[in-house]
Structures are given as structure tokens and as C-alpha cells.
Amino acid sequence: MTDSVALITNLLNPLDEQFPAPSPTTQEAAKSAVRAYVLDLFDQQAEEALTWQPDPERLAACQAIIEHPVFICGFMKSGTTFTVGLLDGHPQTVTMPGDSHLVERVTERFNRPGDYRETMHGWIIGRLHRLINPTNQRPFWLFGQERRPYLDFIHYAHHWRDTLPATPRSIFLVYVLAFACANPAAKSSPRLWISKTPGNEHHAQTLLAMFPQARFIHLIRDPYPNLASMKKLQQAQGRLWDAKTITARLKDSLRQARKNLSQLGEARYRLLRYEDVLADPEGELRNLATWLGIAWDDRLTSPTVNGQPATSNSMFRQRRVVGEVAGKSTSRWRTVLAEDDHQIALGALYPMARHFGYRWPDTWLDYLRARLKSRPR
Secondary structure (H helix, E strand, C coil), X not given: CCXXXXXXXXXXXXHHHHCCCCCHHXXXXXXXXXXXXXXXXXXXXXXHCCCCCXXXXXXXXXXXXXXXXXXXXXXXXXXXXXXXXXXXCCCCEEEEEEECCHHHHHHHHHHCCCCHHHHHHXXXXXXXXXXXXXXXXXXXXXXXXXXXXXXXXXXHHHHHXXXXXXXXXXXXXXXXXXXXXXXXXXXXXXXXXXXXXXCHHHHHHHHHHHCCCCEEEEEXXXXXXXXXXXXXXXXXXXXXXXXHHHHHHHHHHHHHHHHHHHHHCCCXXXXXXXXXXXXXXXXXXXXXXXHHCXXXXXHHHCCEECCEECECCCCCHHHCCECCCCCCCCCHHHHXXXXXXXXXXXXXXXXXXXXXXCCCCCCHHHHHHHHHHHCCC
């Protein structure tokens, strides 16, 4: 391990301990050290540029997956990270780490005034940061702690930048394909690539315009514990909890799930309940593998990030486990949601929760009373 890698690792480790609300000072120190390391990689890559050659077999394997993305979506804290972790280790998937924000960030970058190559340069720098520190949680250094794979990532990114047309989708594809080609844990015969961003359900039509053969997995979670996790997250980050706003956003996400399923059909848009995966990981993942057209593999029940055991990002610290399914969810939400929170959620979400198969202890009469309370006077 070089001195710079050791320094960065020592700065990254506290971020994991402080998750989900790292100290700004700690985060800035880690970010600064990673940036210096990344810029040094670019200097070395420039010296190698004239002699470096891509691996033709890897290029061909990556070319084959371009038109076969699977987008994982759903409301925040609904199990999207957990699900992408389960799919990560499969030998036929290329699974992108962290949230991709393909629609919001990538298209916004493309539409900025300026040179396409400059836009790509900034994008590649940001993606290298993501490979070293994906989510402020372990594992860090997704390509290992040797320089070579990260240098190859830059080389492959430049190769695909110069090969693909200058379009919004190409900005993201450069990342996907460079990740797949340079990865020390590269899959020899991948069939699809997977990207997740909570909220992608609202951009399904935009994503389909970019990738007409795209498929979607929409995570659904019981709204009560989903809201409790959101409240814990916002409190940990020092943000004001607004039950009405967050509940309304969750309702919009669930409505969008119904709309997308109706428009695209079950062959393209799959609803997956978080609780069902916790209760029967193998059964649910076998069904999901069949739907995706990939073979069953035991690694589908062990969450990883680029093959390394993943730490769950539960807002309840006692439920954070590494490389395994946490187990059946509990009714811990009752200790987090105040009665006002409960009534807001009940009045807004009771019929929707029942539609998705959740049987709350509340009755229809409770729902009607909560609705009456929520009406402006």
C-alpha cells in the first residue's frame, strides 16, 4: 500500500463510522485527498496514452450489453440499495455502484454550454471518486488499492468517449463500459447492466427514449417503516422532518409504480416488495433471475459492492450487517413516527398500502377519521 492510498484510507474509514451524517471536515479532507490522487492518475495516464491498447475481448463483451440496462427505482429507503447489492455478484450482470442519477445529472451535464470532451473529463473525474468512495460506507477502493485498474479505467473511458456518438446517454455509457472493461472483477460474459436511483420511476419514459429495451425493477416497501427510515435519515443529517411533504412524495412514487406497470406491462416493469425479499430471499431472487433471463446463482442472496461484502445502510444501527440479508423487518417504526406522523400517513396512504398488499392494524374507519383531520379548516 502506497503512502497516498494509506492516507486516503485513513480519511475514509471515519466516514463509514459516521454514516449517514459524516462530519463536513472529515468529508472535505477525504474528498481533497481523493481528488489529488485522481489528478495524479490522469497525469500518469497521459504519459501512457500513446502506447496503451484495449483488450479486444473485453471491448466485445461490453459492446454486447449496451442496449440491455435494468433500472432499479423506488422511493428513498425502500430497499433499492439492498436489491442492487443482491444482484451485484451475479456473473452475468454489470452492476453500477451507488446512485447513478442518469436523468438529472447526466442530461444536465450534456446540456451545459461547452466542449463535449471537457464535459466528459469532469464526468470521468467524478466517476473515479465514486470507485474509491462509492457511498461513504465500506467497502472503499472498489478496484482494489493498486493503481493499474484505475489507470485502465481512464484509458477505457477515453476509448469509449471517442467511439460512442456525442449524446446524453453516451456520457453515462462511457462510465458503464469503462467500469466493465477495467474492472479487476470483470464478468467474462455479462448480459445486462444495472443502475439504480431512487425516483427513476418518474423518469421511465425518458430512460426508455434513451434505451428502448430497458427494464425496470421498482422496490415497494410498507409505507410506515419506509417513512420511519426517512425520518431517521433526515434527523441524523440535521434536516427538518416534514411528514406531509415526505408522505406526499411517497404517495407520488407509489402512484407512478401503478402507472408505469399499467403502461409497460409486467415483462418490462416489475414490482418487488422489500418485505418479500427479506422473508424469502432465495425464492424472490430465483423469480427475479428468471424474469431477468439470467441463471440462478447462490451469490444472489449475498449483498455485495463489486463483489466485496456490502454494509447495509439501515437507519437502525443494530440492523446494519455486512454481506448478508438483515432478516425480517419489524414494527420498529412505531417508536419513530409520532402520532401526528402516523395520522398523516394513514390519511394519505391507507388505500394505496392495501393495494400493494399491506394490511395495517388500522381500519377503514380510522382512515376516514384521519382524512377528515387532514382537511383544511
